[in-house]
Amino acid sequence: MNKTTEFADIILPLPLAQLFTYSIPEELKADVAIGKRVVVPFGSKKFYTGIVKHIHNIPPKDYSTKDILTCLDEYPIINSFQFNFWDWIAQYYQSTLGDVFKAALPAGLKLESQTKISANEEFRTKEVLSKTEEQILNVLKHSKDVNIATLNQATGLKNTLPQVKSLLEKGAVSIEEQIINPYKEKKKEFVRLASDYSESEIGDFITSLKRAKKQQETLLSYLNLSKHYFEEIALKVSVFELLKSTDISRTILKSLVEKNILEIYQEKLDRIDLSETETSGLKALNEYQETAISKIRSDFKEKNCVLLHGVTSSGKTEIYIHLIQEQLEVGKQVLYLLPEIALTTQIINRLRSVFGNKVGVYHSKFNDAERVEIYNNIHQNNTANAYQVILGVRSSVFLPFQNLGLIIVDEEHENTYKQYDPAPRYHARDASIYLAHLHQAKTLLGTATPAIETYYNAKTGKYGLVELLQRHQNLEMPEIIIADIKEAKRKKQMKSMFSPELMQMMETCLENKEQIILFQNRRGYSPYLECKSCGWVPHCPNCAVSLTYHRYNNQLVCHYCAHSVHPPSTCEHCGSNEMEDKGFGTEKIEEELIGFFPNARIARMDLDTTRKKMAYEKLIYKFENHELDILVGTQMVSKGLDFDNVSLVGILNADSMLNYPDYRAYERSYQMMAQVSGRAGRKKKRGKVLIQTYTPEHPIIKNVIENDYISMYSNQLAERKEYIYPPYYRLINITLKHKNQNLVNKAAVVLTKSLRKIFGIRILGPQAPVINRIQNFHIVTILLKIEKKSSPSKAKWILNQQANYLKEMEAFKSIQINFDVDPM
């Protein structure tokens, strides 16, 4: 290997802006390469998995380098598209490469802190070991799952790393085994004939086995199970199935294998069994879909991104499928993005029915082993069973594509595409457009209710715009009815949170054996408890929010930090024992419904009832099969589900969405109501939507009734322009955090002042957000609004510079500052 390649710059999974330079030891020079994972020591007792970003021969001036310990990969697992994409994400969303690395790889491909060390059993002492080394080996031989910390404890030494390292060099221990193979592929064993025997040959085998009755029986049983004589291609027979059918032991099967009659082979087991699915080909498009698809094709000739604005049930999915097919024909990969909650078996099965095992699914409820499997599969790309179509959520933009032709972002308006909590705070839709650009691929955004920004981009010609406003099979849009709950309350007609109109309509539906969906954008039982006499409300001790009451486990829970306590029976403030629950969460609605309709089959769908892996699918399945009459849920119920028998959708409180203090509240309320309404009325008859509200005259409610996206859009656009918001301006939210409230406030004032000197009126704040304390950290925000046409990177550079100035001040150095670019 080249003598000059001595150093490697490594990305470590840390929120630090720089790369770390390590030296490449002689014996690893042939292995270490850009894009491979390596294990490096960091600090005095930690190991990290890092990614090699550069290799060079420039020795660092200010420090001496440590050696790379091992190289984990035979081939690079990060390709150059990904490196470019990572750089863009880190730059645009103001995060470190380490954070991007953490977000991009499934945990099974990373290794943090707790590196396991194990003794090599084959190791025989050739060299002299020091006393401590012997001691360490001894510990390792007698216990499992040992990491540096436990070693230190067991040996009583402060730091065993140098000894471990030297043992590693001598080959006495290994640390990489568990890293390379942290998971096992799910495999299943099958049996087949060892070669393509003719019928007479098989007959010979059977006669030759007449002294080995059990073996003969087994062979016959195999022929029977595989329908060898009846089917063109023998059916698959699993070892398990065969052994069970004859009640024989494995050894008998083994002797047949040894005689070269049968053989055992393994096949990777997919999460969803494909053996039964027959690929059914494409469905023909109707005339509207045809027009839309040819417009999409022609727009793609000039533009890299096209918005498909298609009303609910207009058959967007079929259009996607046709476009995917075209890409597969030219050998390109396709990424199909969906928001987390919309990724249902319905869609998966539809895609699988057309593209079979070319479809891979990437989802947060998959365990890590499954994610690693998918990652590796995409990575091998050209092999026969590599996925060509990936159906996935936000994080699938980080998969190792090398040949993307098209990215579809379905339900592009969904705010779950924006990552908030750990950095990088990226938006998968926007990132997709950049990713597509890297691959010289196209992006198709699809939705019934485009985000204002997206529609603006389409209207101004930045994106192509294709409208599909005809529901398929000429289904009618649902009839929307408003219930004025202010009026009903005044007249004392409300039954708990149900208006007389809603009650009456629900009764009719249940009589007609039709299904109902009720929507309430609030989980839990009731939003808060309140003391009847003094008005005291229990709050979270760590966050500035009231605690939500969950009845099923009788707990008060903080939805921000998950703090939970038993509800107090008496008021902590005045000692009164009358604590009253206020407001309605999905849980309480469910309970009250059971009271009103004891014969109806009712279920609830929210975060709490869908935590388990298949819980969501089970609920959907039950509802589809009409094992349920009423489904109560949060926004989960509005996502891309197609049910045939839903004749009524009830929105219990439209105002809670409308009154949310955010510039996007109206837009989001419209989207939510329009999407939920889209669930009503399928196939047979026109559905009904009932919206309960205190403000029936609200313009957004009017837009929803008239199904008038365009006027909602133009009203909102005018407001955005007037109040300086996207799409005319770009927003960057600056958050300051500290345990000391006084200190953050002061810091925010100082930072605001210095920023205002540069940006003038474009700086808003400082402002305490609605929830100004989370996990005992006080939070203050500053908002920067910059003109769309000005350079965002320059603004970001200034922000960084000013934030660093602030941190250089003695008093403020422990303030945490972070940026959220294009916040939601």
Add this chain to the structure above:
DNA sequence: AGCACGCCGACT
């Protein structure tokens, strides 16, 4: 991030 180092209060 996470870990060591270091400097102050309540305990044998």
Add this chain to the structure above:
DNA sequence: GTCGGCGTGCTC
């Protein structure tokens, strides 16, 4: 006199 609280600084 020490144990351990968290505030600060460094990691190639």
